[in-house]
Amino acid sequence: MIVQLFGAGFDNRGAQLMLWTAAQKLRELHPEVEIVVEAIRSSPSERASYDLRTLFPSLGLPKQKRAVRLASTYDRLSRLLPTKLHRKYGLVRRCDVDAFIDISGYAFGDKWTLLNLRELDARLSVFARKGKPRILLPQMLGPFNEEPKRRAAEKAFSKADLIYARDQTSLECVQALDCGPAEIQLAPDITIFCDAKKTKPPLDGPYASLVPNARMLDKAAGTWGENYMEALVQAGQKIKSYDVQPIVVIHDIGQNDIKLGYELADRLEIPRERVYQPDDALEIKQLLAQGVMTIGSRFHALVSSLSTGVPSIALGWAHKYEALLKDFGLPELCCHHTEGPDCTLKHIDRCMDPDRREQVVQTLQASKKHMRAENERMWSRVSEMLRVRCS
Structure with a gap:
């Protein structure tokens, strides 16, 4: 076949x-x-x-x-x-x-x-x-x-x-x-259930991942506008207040995201060496999985984080972001442009508080378990069609 x-x-x-x-x-x-x-x-x-x-x-x-x-x-x-x-x-x-x-x-x-x-x-x-x-x-x-x-x-x-x-x-x-x-x-996104590639954490201490997306500057220019980068900067500063190091993860091979990543690092006064752009998507999934939190706008970076039990906050330009967080039982963690550039701060507080964080993680794990059954039904139907029609 x-x-x-x-x-x-x-x-x-x-x-x-x-x-x-x-x-x-x-x-x-x-x-x-x-x-x-x-x-x-x-x-x-x-x-x-x-x-x-x-x-x-x-x-x-x-x-x-x-x-x-x-x-x-x-x-x-x-x-x-x-x-x-x-x-x-x-x-x-x-x-x-x-x-x-x-x-x-x-x-x-x-x-x-x-x-x-x-x-x-x-x-x-x-x-x-x-x-x-x-x-x-x-x-x-x-x-x-x-x-x-x-x-x-x-x-x-x-x-x-x-x-x-x-x-x-x-x-x-x-x-x-x-x-x-x-x-x-x-059916849910198929990458929820792919395994990450085991790698060493990039830092010795706890870190949170910021994942910029240049599409937010064109697809969401009329909504987020300049507030987009300001929201990421404020998120990074808030993360620092918890003695957690922000890193920047680039989930694309083009130059536009990396430019945003360097700008974000400069504004947060963190070395550009903490802007990571691995070649292997499975390594990126592990990089995100080892963090304490992800905040960003690349859809599959959010999928990788949520599916590995990492609390994540989305800033998006299409309904897929809100739908993803809804699938994982946490639609409120999808920020809307009308909330302003400080939209992530209350969610960071929630995800960093030990008791409330545990509730978030449990919700993510339960949601993934439910979606696994849906994913298996989907693949069973696809497999049946291929077996019958291609034999």
Whole structure:
């Protein structure tokens, strides 16, 4: 069985976590499976490190319009590659792929380009014509208030067999569409249940992690604005008052987050050596798990912290943040821009008080236990579809 994973790569640590988790779980359920990805958002060495094969031909950069027009053509072209050659160079012909699974964290909705939905439609169409499984694993979806995106979402989603929304709001957004025969379900983020890579703590004493996100300066420019960095600075200063050292964790490979990280370190008067940007997303999960608290805006950094029992405070730009904290039983720990730059302070006091902190940790652990059952049901349904349709 050959399964294509699409929508995640190594250009973002959250996407890397999703790719790792999905690949490992599929191998656990189907030991014979081969996982294939397109040659975008990753290098040959990165794909090799996860034992991923490369799809031939790849569609090029994900934002190129020609990718939409050429999806079917590329599928036909793949047949021209001789079997001996594609095996020799670790390639998989598009025509040989048995199933398509999208693992985009958040790529479909009014905040994103219409092209994302058109590309999804093009890819799903190729598999739909052959009757091969098309699955969207848990992700944030919507809203679809803009009419062109609403129509494009209906067209694309109606070609899927199975769609998993990651939160109740996303579920309602998709259920409001005409998705034809697609089965629409709810399941938690898959990375909640992946194990961290064991590493030594970066500091000898207790520390709390601050995780900036440059998207807060564009996606949330009209709401958070300048208050965003001020909120992180005030949080870091409050943490210091408890004799806990703030560190800055960068959960992305780009330069924008690291610039914010250095600015935050400078304003908190902590050495830039305490701005950490590990290459491995599983190491970052361990780094966050060893802290006493996480405050930030990278969704999967918050997932990594909450899922390891670390009290976390979110500052976000989309409904996925509030939904995540709600899933973990602590929606009040998601700060709203209307609360002002001091919004984190009362929550830090709560999480640092021994008795109240223990209540928070117990809530996180109980919520994860409940979500584990939902996660297992989701994977069981996915596995059943692959087994029946790809046998």
